[in-house]
Amino acid sequence: MNQPIGVFDSGYGGLTILREIVRKLPQYDYVYLGDNARTPYGTRSFDTVYQYTLECVRHLFDRGCRLVVLACNTASAKALRNIQQLDLPVIAPDRRVLGVIRPTTEVIGNYSKSGNVGILATRGTVTSESYVVEIDKCFPDLQVFQEACPMWVPLVENGEYASPGADYFVKQHLDRLLQKSPAIDTILLACTHYPLLIDKIRQFAPADATILSQGGIVADSLADYLVRHPEIDEQCSKQGRRIFLTTDSTDDFDRQATNFYGESVRSVHLAL
Incomplete structure (x- = not known):
């Protein structure tokens, strides 16, 4: 029975996570769902993001995913x-949904010597205070400083992430972050689009700062989760298959996906 691992994102950014998961766990089957027709999520209300996300999770469940x-x-x-x-106990008590925030906050303090870390994210993630709350649970002595970067996702999705035009916005937000605490020595890219800006970020960040992308961290966490939960692992099919779904244009998705995933893909349109 085909029971892939589902990977969901509001658009293309989650492909940077999937790329690292596949690199770490290539034997599993995966279904990637990008809700490109309704992106961006970062500017939407909590209720809207919740409803959209639940709808997509339900679809992945319908496709046999035991884990999303x-x-x-x-x-x-x-x-x-x-x-x-609220939902899993009612609609799918035997299935699991994981995120990207907890795995990151469980390790971020291990990278900082100064005890000052910076979070670069969308306005929605910053406003939620999720990173501040979760980091405090794992590393209560850590000082956390956030900076919302609303122009970064459009830069990436319009293919401008390597252009001179990106310099202004990358430098602007890094400067603002470091003004909050010059002692910041670890900077987390808390948006899955931002790894495409990594060269620009390194250019304008302090030379000795550690820049963390989430892909490798989430992949390691997922591998550990499957070891600790063999009952879930046994249900996941392992034929090395990949399916890509998008709620918008497949041509656009396939063209953009190459930048995020690192290789060409052929997607299928999904009408929600």
Whole structure:
């Protein structure tokens, strides 16, 4: 029976997470769902993000997924807890939904010597305070400073992430973040689009700062989760198959996906 691992994002960014998961766990089957028709999620209300995310999770369940990863910081911040606590016990008590915030906050303090970390994210993720709350649970002595970067996702999705035009917006937000605390020595890219800006970020960040992307962290966490939950692992099919779904244009998705996933894909349109 085909029971893939579902990976959900509001658009393309989650492909940077999927890329690292596949690199770490290539034997599993995966279904990626990008809700491109309704992106961006970062500017939407909590209720809207919750409803959209739940709808997509339900679809992945209908496709046989026993485990779904919300490879989207906004969905993890605004929808994950409700889905885990309110919906799963009623609609799918034997299935699991994981996010990207908890795995990151469980390790971020290990990278900082100064005890000052910076979070670069969408406005929705920053406003949710999810990182501040979760980091405090794991590293209560850590000082956390956030900066919303509303122009970064449009830059990436319009293919401008490597252009000179991106310099202004990357430098602007890094400067603002470091003004909040010059002692910041660890900077988390808390949006799955931001790894495409990594070269620009390194250019304008302090030379000795650690820049963290989430893909490898989430992949390691998922591998550990499957070891700790063999009853879930046994249900996941392992034929190395990949399916890509988008709620918008497949041509646009396939063209953009190459930048995020690192190889060409052929997607299927999904009408929700």
